[in-house]
Amino acid sequence: MEKIGRFGEFGGQYVPETVMNAVHELEAAYNKYGNDPEFLEEYRELLRKYAGRPSMLYYADRMTKDLGGCKVYIKREDLNHTGSHKINNVLGQILLAKKMGKKRIIAETGAGQHGVATATACAMFDLECEVYMGTEDMRRQKLNVYRMELLGAKVTGVDSGTGTLKDAINEAMRDWATNIETTFYLIGSVMGPHPYPMMVRDFQKVIGEEAKKQLMETEGKLPECVIACVGGGSNAMGMFYDFIPDKTVRLIGAEAAGKGIDTKLHAATVAKGTMGIFHGMKSYFLQNDEGQIAPVYSISAGLDYPGIGPEHANLYKTGRAEYMPITDEEAVQALEYLSKTEGIIPAIESAHAVAAALKIAPQMKSDEIMIINLSGRGDKDMQQIAEYRGVNIDD
Amino acid sequence: MTENRIDKKLKECSENNRKALITFITSGDNGYETTEKAVLEMVKNGADLIELGVPFSDPIAEGPVIQSASERSLKSGTTLVGIFDMVRRLREKTDMPLLLMMYLNTIYRFGTERFFGLCQECGIDGVIVPDMPYEEKDEIQSYADKYGIHNISLVTPASENRIQMIAEEATGFLYCVSTNGVTGVRNEYSTDFDAFFKPIKKYAKVPCAVGFGISGPESAKKMSRYCDGVIVGSAIVRIVEQYGTNSPEKIGEFVKQLRNGLDK
Numbered sequence: 001m002e003k004i005g006r007f008g009e010f011g012g013q014y015v016p017e018t019v020m021n022a023v024h025e026l027e028a029a030y031n032k033y034g035n036d037p038e039f040l041e042e043y044r045e046l047l048r049k050y051a052g053r054p055s056m057l058y059y060a061d062r063m064t065k066d067l068g069g070c071k072v073y074i075k076r077e078d079l080n081h082t083g084s085h086k087i088n089n090v091l092g093q094i095l096l097a098k099k100m101g102k103k104r105i106i107a108e109t110g111a112g113q114h115g116v117a118t119a120t121a122c123a124m125f126d127l128e129c130e131v132y133m134g135t136e137d138m139r140r141q142k143l144n145v146y147r148m149e150l151l152g153a154k155v156t157g158v159d160s161g162t163g164t165l166k167d168a169i170n171e172a173m174r175d176w177a178t179n180i181e182t183t184f185y186l187i188g189s190v191m192g193p194h195p196y197p198m199m200v201r202d203f204q205k206v207i208g209e210e211a212k213k214q215l216m217e218t219e220g221k222l223p224e225c226v227i228a229c230v231g232g233g234s235n236a237m238g239m240f241y242d243f244i245p246d247k248t249v250r251l252i253g254a255e256a257a258g259k260g261i262d263t264k265l266h267a268a269t270v271a272k273g274t275m276g277i278f279h280g281m282k283s284y285f286l287q288n289d290e291g292q293i294a295p296v297y298s299i300s301a302g303l304d305y306p307g308i309g310p311e312h313a314n315l316y317k318t319g320r321a322e323y324m325p326i327t328d329e330e331a332v333q334a335l336e337y338l339s340k341t342e343g344i345i346p347a348i349e350s351a352h353a354v355a356a357a358l359k360i361a362p363q364m365k366s367d368e369i370m371i372i373n374l375s376g377r378g379d380k381d382m383q384q385i386a387e388y389r390g391v392n393i394d395d
Numbered sequence: 396m397t398e399n400r401i402d403k404k405l406k407e408c409s410e411n412n413r414k415a416l417i418t419f420i421t422s423g424d425n426g427y428e429t430t431e432k433a434v435l436e437m438v439k440n441g442a443d444l445i446e447l448g449v450p451f452s453d454p455i456a457e458g459p460v461i462q463s464a465s466e467r468s469l470k471s472g473t474t475l476v477g478i479f480d481m482v483r484r485l486r487e488k489t490d491m492p493l494l495l496m497m498y499l500n501t502i503y504r505f506g507t508e509r510f511f512g513l514c515q516e517c518g519i520d521g522v523i524v525p526d527m528p529y530e531e532k533d534e535i536q537s538y539a540d541k542y543g544i545h546n547i548s549l550v551t552p553a554s555e556n557r558i559q560m561i562a563e564e565a566t567g568f569l570y571c572v573s574t575n576g577v578t579g580v581r582n583e584y585s586t587d588f589d590a591f592f593k594p595i596k597k598y599a600k601v602p603c604a605v606g607f608g609i610s611g612p613e614s615a616k617k618m619s620r621y622c623d624g625v626i627v628g629s630a631i632v633r634i635v636e637q638y639g640t641n642s643p644e645k646i647g648e649f650v651k652q653l654r655n656g657l658d659k
Contacts, residue, residue, distance in 0.1 A: 012531055013528065013530055013531060014499060014526055014527060014528070014531050015526060015528060016455070016456050016525050016526055016528070016549075016551075017525075017528050017529070017549045017550065017551050017553075017554060017557075017561070017572070018551040018553045018554075018572065018575050018576070019553070020528045020529070020530070020553075020554070020557065021553050021554065021555060021556075021557065022553070160462060160466075161452065161453065166453065167453075170453050170454075170455050173455045174455060174456075174458075174576070174577045177456070177575060177576050177577060178575060178576035178577065179575075180553050180575050181553075181575075274504075275503075276500050276503060276504060277499045277500045277503050277526075277534075278453065278500050279455075280526075285500075287500070287504065289504070290474055290475055290501065290504065290505075291451075291498075291500040291501045291502075291503065291504030291505065292451065292452040292469065293452045293453050293500075
């Protein structure tokens, strides 16, 4: 029998005893409200009136012609309020936290997009907010740190380990265990203990549902391929989920290959990871033979994570989805390409999906269709991209 | 199968009206030799059970003191196999019950059966896995049982309605976490201990030991009145942090103070 909260052999609830009741309480609340028409209507109204959904499905005409393969559509999650898909999940969980009577929200953030979305919703709902962020990520994403503070959140730097997303999650989990009575942990990706992977996916699945409907309206058919970048994997799960039963649709995740998967500097969990149990879940992780979690690297703070959500692990294991490593250089080139070709500056995370599309689209036929999930906008990354290209924009 | 050393020792404690003193040290912090010497000092000065921490890259249940110790230990090259070798050497010198406190991924990655087989072979008597709750204990329980190793259960003030289920199945001893949160010395507790220990006493069939936050002889004595033993970790690890390879004797002195405090 499959245990609760599993995707095949992946998932589970591997967390300290102190947080088990909180996890069960969340599970019960989500079971109650997740299918409650009133709750869902409240959630959808927030998506419409606050986040600005539905997001556009944009036909990338110049890119299509330039690549000379399939038709390319772009799902514009970058146009959501706060600039990424993260707001979809945050609004859902905040609403749940409100129903549960929680007064304090904590979150982890990598690139800062989830932190900004959380700080935004906490401001709107008048909730106390503390965001944990690795100090290396704070350096890379100064602008988002300032945004969060402006929104009234407390940003707490985490210096341990590599000072990145994994370490921020460790510290958020420690805070959660310490303040379990008052605090709601708003996890930003399809990871962690059950019910988070399922719940976050449910709050993100609107992406794929909308895209499918929008494409049906304009093209009258399903796409042949959908592409999304994968760190923990929330935007990808959101895009993939509604297409999983449509077996003709290729599901492709773009993961961060950093300086290359044959170097030590990457975060390509599917390409190079092994099974493990960490951060509440059984999944694939980058780790050594002793089970020590590896320090990972990517130019993209949002993909700089040594694991992957358990549902992705299962999609990979069962062959339903493919995962493609994309290097820093390929991602930066794709960011520049999309900016110059379509006038859209993608987040460096999303640029990994664009890079995968640049490889795949030319091999597809002209009557075939691809959808790229553009998970976020690139304003936050300009400093770093300039730095990468050796341009000084500080003065 | 011979009687598990933990059961034997805790029975002796109970028969002698002695509060069990359980001490923790991060293995390989300042080298295996420092840990070995410290363990023998603890034995000599009145500890009853010893927890050997297995360092992990991401110890989410630990406060800053044990986090730093894990980091120091890993940097100096500590491995699980190295810790097993250390346990073999210790077993030539002491019959003290020894437990490993570690994270689940270390066991899983090593190979669960191979791990418990080695525990038995080297003389480990129990494991404490803070990131494996009751619901997931199937992950290791059958192997722990097969090799006669206790899988120590934990309850915390947040366990509430879960205490019965956990306490009834606990073997070896029940680890009662004094306060919600991570390991580390505390100046005060917000837990209502009478209320916390009432269901624990009712349902536990094994001795209960309280840990997290105990800083010295006074707090050890104070906490010991609620249960059968106390667990001291971060306060000892801090001595290693301060005195490095010279810490074993200092640890011995500290353990003696704890013992005297408990026996007062």
